[in-house]
Amino acid sequence: MAPDGAASSRPINPSERIEAIDVLRGIALFGVLAINITSEFRISIFEQFLSHKHPASSLDRIVETILTLAVDLKAFALFSLLFGIGLAIQFERLAASPRRTMLLVRRLVVLLAFGLIHLCLIWNGDILTEYALAGLLVLPFLFGPRWLLAFSAAAFLLLYLALQIWMPSGVFPNFVELTQDVAEANRIYATGGFADVQAFRLREIPLIIPLHIYIFSRTVGLFLLGAFAWRAGLLRNKPDRQVALFAIAAGGIGLGAALILSHAGGIFTGRIGVVAGPLGTILLALGYGAAIIAIANLAVGKAWLGWAAPLGRMAFSNYLAQSVIFGWIFYGYGLGLFGRLGTASALAIGIAVYVAQVLFSAWWLQRFRYGPVEWLWRTLMYGTMQAMAVSAKTVAA
Numbered sequence: 001m002a003p004d005g006a007a008s009s010r011p012i013n014p015s016e017r018i019e020a021i022d023v024l025r026g027i028a029l030f031g032v033l034a035i036n037i038t039s040e041f042r043i044s045i046f047e048q049f050l051s052h053k054h055p056a057s058s059l060d061r062i063v064e065t066i067l068t069l070a071v072d073l074k075a076f077a078l079f080s081l082l083f084g085i086g087l088a089i090q091f092e093r094l095a096a097s098p099r100r101t102m103l104l105v106r107r108l109v110v111l112l113a114f115g116l117i118h119l120c121l122i123w124n125g126d127i128l129t130e131y132a133l134a135g136l137l138v139l140p141f142l143f144g145p146r147w148l149l150a151f152s153a154a155a156f157l158l159l160y161l162a163l164q165i166w167m168p169s170g171v172f173p174n175f176v177e178l179t180q181d182v183a184e185a186n187r188i189y190a191t192g193g194f195a196d197v198q199a200f201r202l203r204e205i206p207l208i209i210p211l212h213i214y215i216f217s218r219t220v221g222l223f224l225l226g227a228f229a230w231r232a233g234l235l236r237n238k239p240d241r242q243v244a245l246f247a248i249a250a251g252g253i254g255l256g257a258a259l260i261l262s263h264a265g266g267i268f269t270g271r272i273g274v275v276a277g278p279l280g281t282i283l284l285a286l287g288y289g290a291a292i293i294a295i296a297n298l299a300v301g302k303a304w305l306g307w308a309a310p311l312g313r314m315a316f317s318n319y320l321a322q323s324v325i326f327g328w329i330f331y332g333y334g335l336g337l338f339g340r341l342g343t344a345s346a347l348a349i350g351i352a353v354y355v356a357q358v359l360f361s362a363w364w365l366q367r368f369r370y371g372p373v374e375w376l377w378r379t380l381m382y383g384t385m386q387a388m389a390v391s392a393k394t395v396a397a
Contacts, residue, residue, distance in 0.1 A: 017313070018235065019306070020296035025082050025315045026308030026361075027292055030354050031075025033322055034067060037350040038343045040125045041326040044185035046178045046207065060342040067343070069260055070284075073215075076127065077285035080219045083131055084138065084226025085235065091142045092230075101139075107381040108135040114320075114377070123323040124201045130212045130219060138223045149228035156221030157282065161275045163217065172210045181207055186339050194333040218282070225286075237297045245294035252287025256280045310361040314371030318357045325353055366390070 039048060056064065090107065094100040115128030141152055173181075181204065188200045234241055234248075259280030262268055268276045295301035311318060328334035329349065341349075364371065368388050370378060379386045 018237075019302065019309050020237070020293045021082070021085060021235065022309040022312035023296040023305045024078070024289055024292045024308075025312030026310070026358075027305070027312075028075055028078040028082065028289075029311060029315050029318060031071045032079060032319070033350050033354055034071055034347060035075060036125060036322065037326055038064070038067060038346050041330045041338070042341055042343070042346040043339055044182045044189075045125060045211075046173075046182050046185075049178055050175070050182060057342055057344070059344045063344045063347055067347075069264060073278075073281045074285045074288060076215075077218070077222055077282060078289055079127070080131075080134075080222035081226040081229070081285065081289055083135065084223035085230045086226075087135055087138065087223065088142060088227035088230040091139075091227075103381060104139055105136070106383075107377070108132050108139065110377055110380045111135070114373070118320060118323065119205065120202060121198070122320070123327055124204050124208055125323075130216065134216065134219045134223055137220055138227065141224060142227060146228060146231045149224050149231060153221050153224035153228055156217045156224060160215075160218040160221060161278060163214070164274050164278050165271050167214070171213060173207050177207065189331050190336055190338040190340070192332040197327075197331050197333060218278075222282070222285075235293060242294055242297060245290045245297075249287050249291035249294060252283045252285075252290060254287070256282070256284030256287055260284060307358055307362070310365045311358050313365060314361045314374060316377065317371035317373040318361065320373055321357065322353065326350075 039045065087104075090104060091100070094103060097103065109132070111128055112132035115126055115130075115132050119126035119129050141149060184200065185204075188196050192200065229235060234244060257280070259276045263273060263277035263280060266273070292305070296305050330336070330338040332338070361371070367390060369375070369390055370386070370388065375386060375388055
């Protein structure tokens, strides 16, 4: 055992994990899957910014509306909160280690490497690269007091809302560039071989970077907010925390839904109208997260939602697997379904993949301590091979 201490280097036993957080991560993964498959694999990610739309059936329009209002950026906001929570948990668990800073920096650098590989070689819709960079920015704040986390989270989220109004010109591609890219995507993604698709994915990256710039301050703010929630003890399963979680759930879902529906209905105009949707998205994500964790903490909630915990424990592996699977389904080197399916049909495929991953994750974790990518991430973080089999009694650190 390395000198970092048992708490910092041994694998977390199932009894030590906070199952409600794993449940939330597993459910949030479905939201990410639903948006990715319907808006980024099925069609070009940039088609949403153009006025023309593919013909859609009534069912497709209903599904699109539900996803836009209730899921869309909310799922990604939930994952940002969860990443901040996870980083704060790691920071706390490594408190006794003299190598804490080095290990956490290495953890984020390895994530950055994974993200760049995913971005350049598998799918350019990657979010891991942004998360790694945001994590490196957030890490120094974890050494500060709790109030600093809260203040900094508010500052970054306010910056995000301000950028909705005062985004500098020239950040986003122009209409002509996006139109040309969508036309090429419809041709290459649908019919191109692997080399053609790969080359086009790389050419699209400069167009995708502005989308990350647009959302980066929100990502950092939600990381900090997640870290604050953990530091404040909101995620501990205690009666008084349950009351707070249900209150946050009611307020976040109620106010967030009101803002989003008002924005969609054009009730607000001017600057208020511009920020109503983004603010509603943040509040709705907070409400979702608080509600799921509060319910999962209850005995009946564990019975209802426990299936999502193994999926959440392997979220990294499952996220990357989805990119590989969906790339094969939609791009020309596989089934070539790009641009040929409606939203409802694509979502049905996504649900089938998600169910398969739920079953596979439960099967895998009966035999192994980590998902395969989680195991590699941890091994590279600590610099030594980690025990994988559930029956192993020791762990290298």
